Amino acid sequence: MFGIVRPCTHRLSEGLRTEWMAHLCGLCLALRSDHGQFARIVTNYDGLIVSVLTEAQSERTTGWRRTAGPCPLRAMRTAPVARGEGARLAAAVSLVLASAKVRDHVADGDGLLRRRPVAAAARRVAAGWDRAGARTGAQLGFDTALLVDAVDRQTGIELAAGPGTPLLTITEPTETATAAAFAHTAVLAGQPRNAEPLAEAGRLFGRLAHLLDAVEDQEADAASGAWNPLTATGTSRAEARRLCDDALHGVRLALRDAEFTDGKLAHVLLAHELRQSVDRAFGTTACSHQPGAVLLDGTAPSAAAGPTGAFGPPPGNPYAPTNPGGPGGPGGPWQPPEPPRDRRGLIMGCLVWAGLACTCQMCCGTFEDPWSHQRREGLCSQCDCGNCGDCCECCNCCSSCGGDDGGCCDCNCDCNC
Numbered sequence: 534m535f536g537i538v539r540p541c542t543h544r545l546s547e548g549l550r551t552e553w554m555a556h557l558c559g560l561c562l563a564l565r566s567d568h569g570q571f572a573r574i575v576t577n578y579d580g581l582i583v584s585v586l587t588e589a590q591s592e593r594t595t596g597w598r599r600t601a602g603p604c605p606l607r608a609m610r611t612a613p614v615a616r617g618e619g620a621r622l623a624a625a626v627s628l629v630l631a632s633a634k635v636r637d638h639v640a641d642g643d644g645l646l647r648r649r650p651v652a653a654a655a656r657r658v659a660a661g662w663d664r665a666g667a668r669t670g671a672q673l674g675f676d677t678a679l680l681v682d683a684v685d686r687q688t689g690i691e692l693a694a695g696p697g698t699p700l701l702t703i704t705e706p707t708e709t710a711t712a713a714a715f716a717h718t719a720v721l722a723g724q725p726r727n728a729e730p731l732a733e734a735g736r737l738f739g740r741l742a743h744l745l746d747a748v749e750d751q752e753a754d755a756a757s758g759a760w761n762p763l764t765a766t767g768t769s770r771a772e773a774r775r776l777c778d779d780a781l782h783g784v785r786l787a788l789r790d791a792e793f794t795d796g797k798l799a800h801v802l803l804a805h806e807l808r809q810s811v812d813r814a815f816g817t818t819a820c821s822h823q824p825g826a827v828l829l830d831g832t833a834p835s836a837a838a839g840p841t842g843a844f845g846p847p848p849g850n851p852y853a854p855t856n857p858g859g860p861g862g863p864g865g866p867w868q869p870p871e872p873p874r875d876r877r878g879l880i881m882g883c884l885v886w887a888g889l890a891c892t893c894q895m896c897c898g899t900f901e902d903p904w905s906h907q908r909r910e911g912l913c914s915q916c917d918c919g920n921c922g923d924c925c926e927c928c929n930c931c932s933s934c935g936g937d938d939g940g941c942c943d944c945n946c947d948c949n950c
Contacts, residue, residue, distance in 0.1 A: 536578030537745050537810045538802055544809075545801065551613070552798050556581040556588075556623075558601055559615030563624040568665045572624075575631035575662070579742065580623045582802060583714055586731065587619025589799040590722035590792070618721045622673050626714045628666035629677050632659040633684035640688065641759055675717045683710040691760060696767040700776065703762045704743040711739030719791075730790035734803065737780040737787070741807065744777055745814040770815070777811045 542550055560581045564572040588597065599616050603609040636659050638646050645651045663681060670677040683706040694703055715735025719727035747762045748770065754761035763773060785804050793799065 559620040563620040580627035583623040584619040586718040625669040632662040635659040708736040708739040712736040734787035
């Protein structure tokens with residue numbers, strides 16, 4: 534999975550989390566249905582926003598969801614998934630942009646792509662994705678040649694760039710591609726008046742995607758000698774942050790000008806989660822669930838804070854005997870030690886590990902360690918959210934007012950929920 538908008542489950546209500554997963558799975562299944570199993574590897578977090586925007590502008594119909602069968606990526610659970618033209622457009626856009634990413638890696642000679650046979654195979658795969666995306670796009674009235682042309686211009690722009698080149702000159706092709714994709718969601722939904730504001734939102738979203746990718750990769754690119762727009766143009770990270778903040782504000786203003794049937798999820802992803810993506814890329818926030826976390830004001834959670842950084846007495850009975858060396862930690866409430874459990878042998882542990890990995894319980898659930906039997910949390914629970922437990926409830930307000938009442942959810946709040 535790749536993409537800049539990666540919402541933490543702690544920040545989404547149960548309903549919005551279900552909706553987000555429905556679009557993610559809908560994109561994956563649309564890729565499989567139209568382009569085969571292998572195409573599912575281009576499933577990405579940003580592509581599903583195209584599906585979200587299409588549905589946000591459309592009237593609800595009886596066929597807008599279907600129940601998908603068990604999937605390893607959902608820990609072998611069934612789930613409702615999005616279907617329809619929005620998911621198919623997201624699939625077409627994802628294929629074309631993934632093709633561009635592959636060609637870019639081939640041109641840079643990254644990793645195994647330095648070898649000619651591997652590079653030749655990658656080019657054939659990319660060409661196939663271009664053709665597949667063009668077929669689906671044509672069926673939906675969307676000309677993917679706009680995306681391909683934008684991507685082809687990127688190489689020439691990068692070759693001509695140097696110190697002093699405006700950074701926005703380099704981001705222009707990405708902006709053009711995402712603007713076209715966002716605007717076409719209004720056409721599919723039968724809301725042509727939304728095309729202009731969504732094109733603006735898409736243009737600024739593309740700018741953010743390009744800038745954040747450059748910021749996150751700058752150190753690695755410097756170590757490997759790869760081209761990076763910030764380094765090539767001599768742009769400071771402070772200036773890149775300013776451009777990102779301007780783009781964030783522009784996206785919010787553009788969303789206000791669009792009319793949605795139900796824009797809750799689109800608002801949360803493009804207003805709140807996009808801000809989290811910028812903070813994450815520039816290292817200005819960390820999850821208060823993790824050791825060594827830094828809160829949004831730059832300070833560490835207080836020792837008197839609870840597990841989510843909220844101030845208050847520690848959980849449990851304050852008069853209970855302490856347990857200096859037990860599970861409660863030094864000075865913490867006494868807890869009875871867990872009874873010893875037999876460790877599995879090497880072979881049996883490996884078999885259990887393989888079962889957990891194949892059903893994705895290591896990613897998406899709570900599981901027992903294959904050897905020690907200790908309870909562990911899946912990787913999905915290791916969020917990157919900032920101060921999740923100390924939320925101003927703005928997103929709950931958004932769920933009720935839709936974000937367009939000019940009140941609490943007019944995108945002026947600074948909460949990180």
